[in-house]
Amino acid sequence: MKKLINDPKTVVDESVEGFGLAHADLVRVSPDPLFVARAGGATTGRVGIVSGGGSGHEPLHAGFVGHGMLSAAVPGPVFTSPTPDPIVAATLAVDGGAGVLHIVKNYTGDVLNFETAADLADAEGVRVVSVIVDDDVAVKDSLFTAGRRGVAGTVFVEKVAGAAAERGDDLDAVAAVATKANSVTRTMGVALQAGIVPHAGEPSFVLADDEIEIGIGIHGEPGRERVTLEPADRIVDRLIGPILDDLPFSSGDQVLLFVNGMGGTPLVEQYIVYRRAAQVLAEKGIEVSRSLVGNYVTSLEMQGVSITVAKLDAELTELWDAPVETASLRWGR
Amino acid sequence: MKKLINDPKTVVDESVEGFGLAHADLVRVSPDPLFVARAGGATTGRVGIVSGGGSGHEPLHAGFVGHGMLSAAVPGPVFTSPTPDPIVAATLAVDGGAGVLHIVKNYTGDVLNFETAADLADAEGVRVVSVIVDDDVAVKDSLFTAGRRGVAGTVFVEKVAGAAAERGDDLDAVAAVATKANSVTRTMGVALQAGIVPHAGEPSFVLADDEIEIGIGIHGEPGRERVTLEPADRIVDRLIGPILDDLPFSSGDQVLLFVNGMGGTPLVEQYIVYRRAAQVLAEKGIEVSRSLVGNYVTSLEMQGVSITVAKLDAELTELWDAPVETASLRWGR
Structure with missing residues (x-):
């Protein structure tokens, strides 16, 4: 294993410390319990939004x-849910009196720990509503998951919920936006090569030199099938078909098309994937009105991508377009 | 070689086509000769800025x-300079009557082809000034390069020159800003593992399982030395020392600190690198007033990072902060 780390045990703490140093204009890091919150603190009367999960x-x-998206994030150990303590601390820190939304990817550990944290925050007088993200169409149940996994669609849910909170929606309304966003979002991924978890020291799974895994999870959980490497366009067809059939999406829909790099796949390949996905949507009369391409929900240095399609209505489009100011997503408009 | 491509021969064309589809609000792609220009076309009376190089x-x-940065980009084949033809076409397309700045990374092929293109554009009545970026302190001459290589500092030069053009500076003034930015910028990189050029099909170079290369170039050109893998903090010290000694930077300086991922190194590691670099600068009394962390100048899926330090004055800070609206760099402020 070759990584730019000092010690597998300190990877997350040191990385989050570096994150805080790099983005001191946007965030403050609480080192213990570990969470990252907006530099400005809670905004009185605004709904807070907390998400988190394994690093x-x-x-x-x-x-x-940052402004227009999350109020705080709670990073757990690599690929391991944070415990309830830091989730509670983050929740209390960002409550501005209007309650807090938890956005939780559907993994059993995350769901349990966020649930416990919500109860503890409630006991402290902070009302919490939770929305579970489960956008991955690949498999019904998975390692670590009852029901579908929450993957790249989380970015869409966090963005629109954040915009709803920023415009002053109350907690139930923000939760309704997040729930709606999740309900219209579908994702499926592919892996060409696994990443290496620092404390494990070896790849999470092994694919042969000519093998890829269709429907991979963001921790390397098994997908639908392993197949021989094919041209990118064929692989995209294998992903986009189940996505479109699932909602289903249909002619006349306006959508966000989001190609997400898993960490080790260069942009030059991600745009080849985007090209074919856009072609397929055009052939089916589905209009791509918004797009996103890049590494947003990664799996360390895993080589692969996921494709997310989210059906937009006027409200979701407006919320997607609303200003946002975070380290990794900033809006120009 | 496992890549999400259809054919090594069509990688760049298909990727740029996908880029154009994904960002139709920002750019237009000319397929032949191949270049990418702002969707709005040339702005009358504004200096145009063209850059480019191997994909x-x-x-x-x-x-x-996009707004506030480049007017056009000319992508060559992977790791190979574009020929003069598309550079000329891009230059003519973005001229708004105030002339065009070429920003050229210091590689022999790029320098020659941009020079030829400048002469040809001049013959068409468009005045061109060229600024060469050579921020890499690692080696004096290199494969493909007489003098220092142009690497991640190019982002800084393109950003501030773009902002100068946007505020209405004339061609000589925009060139002076770019020249100043390059003159205060120093970079050095490290590789843990090479990327694979699609048409080559195998890694550009081979490092042993416990070996890293200090001072690597963005095409995998040899650096200063190969050493045994060390803790990240030690590696950062090997990079930042030569950077700071070279300008030299000194106590009281205000700087941009930019940690650039080479493509295959996850953000979690890039922030560990940032943390140590920020510590070293703090120890030396150098103030980090702006920062950037992420994959901006990559080498396909190479694992590694580079560190760039640029000395800021009031003008460069203002230009760095100016609004920008591009696919991969957008400003919130």
Whole structure:
């Protein structure tokens, strides 16, 4: 294993410390319990939004803390849920009196720990509503998951919920926006090569030199099938088909098309994937009205991508377009 | 070689086509000769800015085309300079009557082809001034390079020159800003593992399982030395020392600190690198007043990072902070 780290045990603490140093204009890091919150603190009367989960998916979630998106992010150990303590601390820190939304990727550990944290925060007088993200169409249940996994669609949910909170929606309304966003979002991924978890020291899984895994999870959980490497366009067809069939999406829909790099796949390849996905949507009369391409929900240095399609209505489009100021997502308009 | 491509021969064309589809609000792609220009076309009376070079370094350069930064980018084949033809076409397309600045990384092929293109554009009545970026302190001459290589500092030069053009500076003034920016910028990189050029099909160079290369170039050109893998903090010290000694930077300086991922190194590691670099600068009394962390000048999926330090004055800070609206760099402020 070759990594730019000092010690597998200190990877997350040191990385988050560096994140805080690099983005001191945007965020403050609480080292113990570990969470990242907006530099400005809680805004009175505004709904707070907290997300989190295992580290190794950066920029998710800390890279999305800031005006118009998350109020705080709680990074756990690599690929391991944070415990309830830091989630509670983050929740109390960002409450401005209007309650706090928890956005939770559907992994059993995350769901349990956020649930416990919500109860503890409630006991402290902070009302919490939780929305579970489960956008991955690849498999019904998975390692670590009852039901579908929460993957790249989390970025969309966090963005629109953050914009709803920023415009002054109350907690139930922000939760309704997040729930709606999740309900119209579908994702599927592919891996060409696994990443290496620092404390494990070896790849999470092994694919043969000519093998890829369709429907991979963001921790390397098994997908639908392993197939022989094919041209990119064929691989995209294998991903986009199940995505479109699932909602289903249909002619006349306006969508966000989001190609997400898993960490080790260069942009030059991600745009080849985007090209084919856009072609398929055009052939089906589905209009791509918004797009996103890049490494947003990664799996360390895993080589692969996921494709996310989210059906937009006027409200979701407006919320997606609203200004945001975070380390890893900033809006020009 | 496992890559998300259809054919090594069509990688760049298909990727740029996808880029154009994803960012139709920002850019237009000319397929033949191949270049990417702002969607709005040339602005009358504004200086145009064109950069370019071999592909494989994305988001450089096309990801920086848009308001406040580049007018056009000319992508060559992977790791190979574009020929003069598309550079001329891009130059003519973005001229708004105030002339065009070429920003050229110091590689022999790029320098020659941009020079030829400048002469040809001049013959068409468009005045061109060229600024060469040579921020890499690692080696004096290199493969493909007489003098120092132009690497990640190019992002800084393109950003501040773009802002100067946007505020209405004339061609000589924009060139002076770019020249100043280059003169105060120093970079050095490290590689842990090479990327694979699609048409080559195998890694550009081979490092042993416990070996890293200090001073690597963005095409995998040899650096200063190969050493055994060390803790990240030690590696950072090996990079930052030569950077600071070279300008030299000194106590009281205000700087931009830019940690650039080479493509295959996850953000979690890049922030560990940033942390140590920030510590070293603090110890030396150098104030980090601006920062950037992420994959901006990559080498396909190479694992490694570079560190760039640029000395800021009031003008460069103002230009760095100016609004920008591109696919890969957008400003919130």
